[in-house]
Amino acid sequence: MASPLYWDDAYPIALALNQRYPEVEDPTEVSLGVLHRWVVQLEGFSDDPQRPAVEWLEDIQTEWVELKLASSLQR
Numbered sequence: 001m002a003s004p005l006y007w008d009d010a011y012p013i014a015l016a017l018n019q020r021y022p023e024v025e026d027p028t029e030v031s032l033g034v035l036h037r038w039v040v041q042l043e044g045f046s047d048d049p050q051r052p053a054v055e056w057l058e059d060i061q062t063e064w065v066e067l068k069l070a071s072s073l074q075r
Contacts, residue, residue, distance in 0.1 A: 004046035005039075007056040014063035016042050018071075027064040032057045 005013055017027075017038060024030060030038075035057050040049040 003044055005042060005044045006047040007039075007052050008059075010056070010059040010063045013039055013042065013060050014067055016044075017060070017064055018067050024064075025068070027061050027068060030061070032061075035061060 003012070005016065017024075017035075020042065021038065027035075032054065036049075036052055039045060039052075039057075039060065
């Protein structure tokens with residue numbers, strides 16, 4: 001079973017999103033509404049789905065972008 005994920009776990013959530021949605025090339029094109037839905041659907045998500053702050057969603061999105069950039073630099 002996956003470790004519990006909470007809104008402030010930006011990096012682990014970004015890793016999970018990157019694995020679940022590999023077809024997303026630019027996470028900044030994912031709206032915050034869609035990002036919210038995807039996060040609460042992740043296995044192990046254990047926080048209150050109604051509680052997200054825009055800052056947390058933006059932090060998750062930023063971490064995801066950084067993962068994509070790091071991945072593209074390794075190629």
